[in-house]
Amino acid sequence: xxxxxxxxxxxxxxxxxxxxxxxxxxxxxxxxxxxxxxxxxxxxxxxxxxxxxxxxxxxxxxxxxxxxxxxxxxxxxxxxxxxxxxxxxxxxxxxxxxxxxxxxxxxxxxxxxxxxxxxxxxxxxxxxxxxxxxxxxxxxxxxxxxxxxxxxxxxxxxxxxxxxxxxxxxxxxxxxxxxxxxxxxxxxxxxxxxxxxxxxxxxxxxxxxxxxxxxxxxxxxxxxxxxxxxxxxxxxxxxxxxxxxxxxxxxxxxxxxxxxxxxxxxxxxxxxxxxxxxxxxxxxxxxxxxxxxxxxxxxxxxxxxxxxxxxxxxxxxxxxxxxxxxxxxxxxxxxxxxxxxxxxxxxxxxxxxxxxxxxxxxxxxxxxxxxxxxxxxxxxxxx
Amino acid sequence: xxxxxxxxxxxxxxxxxxxxxxxxxxxxxxxxxxxxxxxxxxxxxxxxxxxxxxxxxxxxxxxxxxxxxxxxxxxxxxxxxxxxxxxxxxxxxxxxxxxxxxxxxxxxxxxxxxxxxxxxxxxxxxxxxxxxxxxxxxxxxxxxxxxxxxxxxxxxxxxxxxxxxxxxxxxxxxxxxxxxxxxxxxxxxxxxxxxxxxxxxxxxxxxxxxxxxxxxxxxxxxxxxxxxxxxxxxxxxxxxxxxxxxxxxxxxxxxxxxxxxxxxxxxxxxxxxxxxxxxx
Numbered sequence: 001x002x003x004x005x006x007x008x009x010x011x012x013x014x015x016x017x018x019x020x021x022x023x024x025x026x027x028x029x030x031x032x033x034x035x036x037x038x039x040x041x042x043x044x045x046x047x048x049x050x051x052x053x054x055x056x057x058x059x060x061x062x063x064x065x066x067x068x069x070x071x072x073x074x075x076x077x078x079x080x081x082x083x084x085x086x087x088x089x090x091x092x093x094x095x096x097x098x099x100x101x102x103x104x105x106x107x108x109x110x111x112x113x114x115x116x117x118x119x120x121x122x123x124x125x126x127x128x129x130x131x132x133x134x135x136x137x138x139x140x141x142x143x144x145x146x147x148x149x150x151x152x153x154x155x156x157x158x159x160x161x162x163x164x165x166x167x168x169x170x171x172x173x174x175x176x177x178x179x180x181x182x183x184x185x186x187x188x189x190x191x192x193x194x195x196x197x198x199x200x201x202x203x204x205x206x207x208x209x210x211x212x213x214x215x216x217x218x219x220x221x222x223x224x225x226x227x228x229x230x231x232x233x234x235x236x237x238x239x240x241x242x243x244x245x246x247x248x249x250x251x252x253x254x255x256x257x258x259x260x261x262x263x264x265x266x267x268x269x270x271x272x273x274x275x276x277x278x279x280x281x282x283x284x285x286x287x288x289x290x291x292x293x294x295x296x297x298x299x300x301x302x303x304x305x306x307x308x309x310x311x312x313x314x315x316x317x318x319x320x321x322x323x324x325x326x327x328x329x330x331x332x333x334x335x336x337x338x339x340x341x342x343x344x345x346x347x348x349x350x351x352x353x354x355x356x357x358x359x360x361x362x363x364x365x366x367x368x369x370x371x372x373x374x375x376x377x378x379x380x381x382x383x
Numbered sequence: 384x385x386x387x388x389x390x391x392x393x394x395x396x397x398x399x400x401x402x403x404x405x406x407x408x409x410x411x412x413x414x415x416x417x418x419x420x421x422x423x424x425x426x427x428x429x430x431x432x433x434x435x436x437x438x439x440x441x442x443x444x445x446x447x448x449x450x451x452x453x454x455x456x457x458x459x460x461x462x463x464x465x466x467x468x469x470x471x472x473x474x475x476x477x478x479x480x481x482x483x484x485x486x487x488x489x490x491x492x493x494x495x496x497x498x499x500x501x502x503x504x505x506x507x508x509x510x511x512x513x514x515x516x517x518x519x520x521x522x523x524x525x526x527x528x529x530x531x532x533x534x535x536x537x538x539x540x541x542x543x544x545x546x547x548x549x550x551x552x553x554x555x556x557x558x559x560x561x562x563x564x565x566x567x568x569x570x571x572x573x574x575x576x577x578x579x580x581x582x583x584x585x586x587x588x589x590x591x592x593x594x595x596x597x598x599x600x601x602x603x604x605x606x607x608x609x610x611x612x613x614x615x616x617x618x619x620x621x622x623x624x625x626x627x628x629x630x631x632x633x634x635x636x637x638x639x640x641x642x643x644x645x646x647x648x649x650x651x652x653x654x655x656x657x658x659x660x661x662x663x
Contacts, residue, residue: 071467224452339545
């Protein structure tokens with residue numbers, strides 16, 4: 001028997017993978033509040049962070065959690081919290097503030113059934129739109145959504161990296177099923193994983209601007225206590241962070257918040273395309289639902305049917321260009337999702353109406369998953 | 384108590400951009416700002432070592448004027464933001480500037496839990512008994528019968544005693560004074576900074592333009608005179624007969640106790656865990 005070098009796989013839960021991914025990415029502050037089905041993340045961070053010299057604090061509610069995260073971020077932390085629907089709703093104002101003052105941080109939303117208390121222990125994908133539009137005011141969002149335990153680990157690292165790079169609050173989606181599911185995973189060699197830290201300012205403090213003009217919209221970021229003594233405010237602000245109502249300064253601020261995302265979609269957007277080269281029918285699915293879709297692709301390809309899958313790993317910014325590229329000329333698109341049509345709404349926005357292409361929505365918001373058979377059944381509607 | 388010359392204050396102000404300030408004529412916030420700056424000067428803190436965090440409201444506009452690490456956050460949320468700052472960098476001297484509405488209505492939950500936790504944050508709460516920024520709605524400290532735009536027939540709602548609230552929640556340093564007693568502001572804020580643990584300094588303040596006009600309290604100087612007359616030093620207040628007590632309120636340090644501070648306890652935990660790891 002030939003000896004192979006064995007790579008050790010570990011059995012890991014989705015929420016565990018998020019926690020260890022965060023630690024690998026250098027997260028050193030976690031402020032949180034217990035909520036099913038995300039609580040394991042807080043529990044693991046409470047256990048692991050102090051061992052590594054990091055800080056964990058359980059706050060009095062989710063509003064305080066996101067506030068503590070933003071506060072720690074201002075003080076230089078790689079800061080994170082984890083929550084689910086009701087907590088995500090409570091955090092919206094704080095998330096908007098983090099975006100406004102450009103404080104890097106990550107909010108994990110392990111989605112459960114809603115509205116309201118809904119189905120705390122059952123999966124859902126109904127916060128997709130909330131991550132984009134949940135806070136008042138215009139500000140683009142970055143949101144990622146893995147479909148496996150390993151990818152939960154990888155995308156957590158990526159979420160932290162993107163938060164640091166783009167000085168914003170990044171949402172990492174999971175769901176009750178993915179978060180609680182256990183899979184054997186081989187964790188990547190960390191020496192091969194890129195970890196991004198916010199760029200440190202090198203200018204003398206008197207020249208430092210907290211929101212400098214920068215054609216690439218990626219700027220150094222000072223922290224409290226380092227000699228820069230900057231000001232942040234949720235009010236519209238100028239390059240120094242001081243309040244302003246001057247239309248030109250407000251326009252610059254708003255453009256900056258927008259452009260730093262929309263000018264970097266190439267860097268931000270990731271999709272997985274499976275068997276899309278010659279696909280006549282495509283499935284467009286994310287997260288836990290994409291796993292059923294993958295089964296469908298394998299099963300139908302075995303029968304010679306031209307079926308493919310396009311799976312967005314980046315939900316926001318929505319992969320407009322890649323969706324157009326892959327899905328413009330297919331005959332039918334099946335959009336299975338655990339909500340009343342949030343991804344499909346975006347898909348229709350991007351693709352528009354075409355007589356020769358049918359979009360079939362498969363929706364469930366009962367706390368159950370969509371089965372491969374249900375996706376196959378939906379294909380009958382494509383003629 | 385060290386009196387710093389008027390000029391010294393300018394060392395701590397951001398003259399480049401943020402003036403003129405937004406406060407109305409006769410507002411007490413400037414007096415409090417002066418007291419806070421003098422207290423920080425007395426402490427000898429480097430400007431880099433001070434973080435001043437506020438919420439939303441008239442008083443919460445203060446941080447923009449001072450040359451520290453400053454954050455003007457969300458309505459009611461100054462204390463949890465400050466908690467994050469203090470947790471991550473305990474070496475910073477963290478203070479919160481807030482008001483009666485910001486800290487005891489929308490932010491009431493955070494106030495009591497920060498007090499319970501005994502985290503080393505110095506809260507300077509400017510109590511003007513009204514929501515000034517939005518034009519005069521009643522707050523949890525608007526006195527019974529007083530008029531506000533949302534209590535046009537006089538306040539029928541019960542009020543908070545902010546110091547009692549903080550003491551009840553476990554604050555380890557609680558003091559009250561008024562904008563009339565400017566040197567006491569400086570003194571108590573300094574004591575708050577010296578105190579290791581959660582401290583709250585309530586400053587009774589005048590809002591002549593909104594609260595004063597609605598309630599016919601006269602101009603700023605007559606409101607200041609009222610503060611002088613209605614407040615009594617704690618010892619004097621306590622010696623009053625019970626029926627007299629209703630006419631006055633006490634000023635002074637109401638609570639000052641030693642109790643382990645949260646970030647120190649956390650640092651001890653980190654140290655003991657790391658020691659354990661090394662041993663293994």
